[in-house]
Amino acid sequence: xxxxxxxxxxxxxxxxxxxxxxxxxxxxxxxxxxxxxxxxxxxxxxxxxxxxxxxxxxxxxxxxxxxxxxxxxxxxxxxx
Amino acid sequence: xxxxxxxxxxxxxxxxxxxxxxxxxxxxxxxxxxxxxxxxxxxxxxxxxxxxxxxxxxxxxxxxxxxxxxxxxxxxxxxxxxxxxxxxxxxxxxxxxxxxxxxxxxxxxxxxxxxxxxxxxxxxxxxxxxxxxxxxxxxxxxxxxxxxxxxxxxxxxxxxxxxxxxxxxxxxxxxxxxxxxxxxxxxxxxxxxxxxxxxxxxx
Numbered sequence: 001x002x003x004x005x006x007x008x009x010x011x012x013x014x015x016x017x018x019x020x021x022x023x024x025x026x027x028x029x030x031x032x033x034x035x036x037x038x039x040x041x042x043x044x045x046x047x048x049x050x051x052x053x054x055x056x057x058x059x060x061x062x063x064x065x066x067x068x069x070x071x072x073x074x075x076x077x078x079x080x
Numbered sequence: 081x082x083x084x085x086x087x088x089x090x091x092x093x094x095x096x097x098x099x100x101x102x103x104x105x106x107x108x109x110x111x112x113x114x115x116x117x118x119x120x121x122x123x124x125x126x127x128x129x130x131x132x133x134x135x136x137x138x139x140x141x142x143x144x145x146x147x148x149x150x151x152x153x154x155x156x157x158x159x160x161x162x163x164x165x166x167x168x169x170x171x172x173x174x175x176x177x178x179x180x181x182x183x184x185x186x187x188x189x190x191x192x193x194x195x196x197x198x199x200x201x202x203x204x205x206x207x208x209x210x211x212x213x214x215x216x217x218x219x220x221x222x223x224x225x226x227x228x229x230x231x232x233x234x235x236x237x238x239x240x241x242x243x244x245x246x247x248x249x250x251x252x253x254x255x256x257x258x259x260x261x262x263x264x265x266x267x268x269x270x271x272x273x274x275x276x277x278x279x280x281x282x283x
Contacts, residue, residue: 035192035231059227061188068217071184073227 005029005062005072013077014056022047026064033057033076164198165189171202176209183210183221190228203228204237210254211244222254230261238262 004024012018022029022043032038033055041049054060057076064070161169167189171179179186183206193199203225210222222245229238238258245251245258 030188032188032191035194038188038192059191061184061191063184063188065185067181068184068220071187071220073184073187073224 002069003062003072004064004070007060007062007072007074011074011077012051012054012060013079014054015079016054018051018054018060020049020051020062022049022062022064024064024066024070026066026070029062029064029070031060031062033060164202165193168199168202172205176213179206179209180213180215180217180221183217183224187224187228191231194231197232197234200229200232200234200237203232207237207241207254210251211241211248218248219251219253222251223257226254226257226261230257230264233265233268235262235265 004022006021006023008019008021009016020031020043024047028040028042030038030040031051034057036055036057043049051060054076056078060072060074060076062072161172164172167186170182171186186202186206190199190203207222207225207229210218210225213221215221226238229235239262242258242262245255
């Protein structure tokens, strides 16, 4: 199943920036690291937004609240 | 070592199961395996093959019974629906299509509420929906459910339903997530047991 979200690098790396691309109908999306507080983001006109520093977490989750195609789950990679 | 876990897995015979089982028949599990525990766990890639090859009874009995999910829920602690948050109540009451549509959001909400074990039946139902639906999204939904149950430190229901998951090859991500949770929880339980024994020896 293809998601409306793409993330680079994939999988994301803890402590490093990640660039997220969203292609879908929502003007605002949400991401969350593990049990952390959800972060609301308005993607730019090109659908992109950046997570400056990926949290040191197990996972990142993204949603546009518009069904499963608008959801992305990724395990976070930890270097060293 | 790993198989020790499965030798103790209850494998109920549904053919003569009573229509109703006392809701407190199974004591509430202590949430001994915390999320931080799980974070330290590693998934063994060969684990699935080992399970499939060596536990045929697990594959053939409990999981394929049509009443398996209901039976398991009946054995669980009673859920006071009125005290659950609205979204969790929806997970128990709304039709499967609603759960499939919102599976991702439910996983996120479940991740934030991982300490609240009252929510476990909600994600057990999500897993049931994934196993039983013919939707193309079944695998994604099942993976959401399996990961969520892992955050609660709950591998028991995943173990019960593993046969049904393995019986549907398209549930690849669900299988991977379920096996990862089962193995991680098992390892953490082993660690707990070892620590308990060391404490006893130290006294």
